Amino acid sequence: MKRIALLACAVALVAAAAGCGPAQAGDGDLVDDWAMLAAAKVPEPAAGACWTTTATNVGDLGDVVLSQQPCDMDHVVETVSVGHFTGDAAKGSSRPKGAALAAAWTDCDKAVGDYLGGEWQSARVFVVVNPPSDRQWDGGARFYRCDIGALRSEAGTLEPRKATMKGAVAGDLKLGCGTLVGTTQNSWDDITPASCTDPHDAEYVGTVSSPVKEYPADEKAYDAAFGKSCETKMLSYIGMSHTSWGSQKALYYGYWMTGDEDEWAAGNHSARCYAMIDKKKINRSLKGAGDGQV
Known part of the structure; x- marks a missing residue:
């Protein structure tokens, strides 16, 4: 029984309860010596995650x-x-x-x-x-x-x-040549990457940003936002004059917006511009090709 009593006293000491040893001095306030817990805060993500x-x-x-x-x-x-x-x-x-x-x-x-x-x-x-x-x-x-x-x-x-x-x-994500997917008279569904030495019918020529404030609502608005600037970007990339551009039979341009309507409102008015070739494929880059027929 004595041994059991000693064990009970040891447990009481761990719990810091009175009755198993000499009384400890104190002010009798069980709260005022504890630091306040920090306010809860949502953990922040880190760059590089x-x-x-x-x-x-x-x-x-x-x-x-x-x-x-x-x-x-x-x-x-x-x-x-x-x-x-x-x-x-x-x-x-x-x-x-x-x-x-x-x-x-x-x-x-x-x-x-x-x-x-x-x-x-x-x-x-x-x-x-x-x-x-x-x-x-x-x-x-x-x-x-x-x-x-x-x-x-x-x-x-x-x-x-x-x-x-x-x-x-x-690196490996750099845009270059590609293949048009799901083409119709005025649109296409996708552009998949392709080597410029393999048959392809599209090539990235640069990015433009539209000064238009309103998000384009139809085909006419899209062309007003990006058409002329993408044409200029394409001709500069190829090194082609407006005279030669006017006589081209297969060459045209297209653009692909990089954001949706909410992103447009936030300030992303950019689109990728592509040189495109109608109803045939080539196996060379158009960069610097000049005024020849595509």
């Missing part, structure tokens, strides 16, 4: 949850940098979207260009400004992620990678 998802197309990314993944494993999104909303954008009751993302878009556009080593539109790349989720926003989060991902083609199919996209503008 990589993410995976069940989505297969960039258009579906807004409907799925991204899971962080080691960058040497298959991932579809990389966080280039992390910024913070300020001013009116930080005061809203809900996370910013559309025009309220303008300052964040400008920041991300520059950060992504620095990360990729050049104009991001010249590579098979998409850019997303990711504000906090609704729950994170309600919890006080005011950060945004500048995210990028690789594309297999213009139609937005995601391309998982095990390697970083840093410097990709000059």
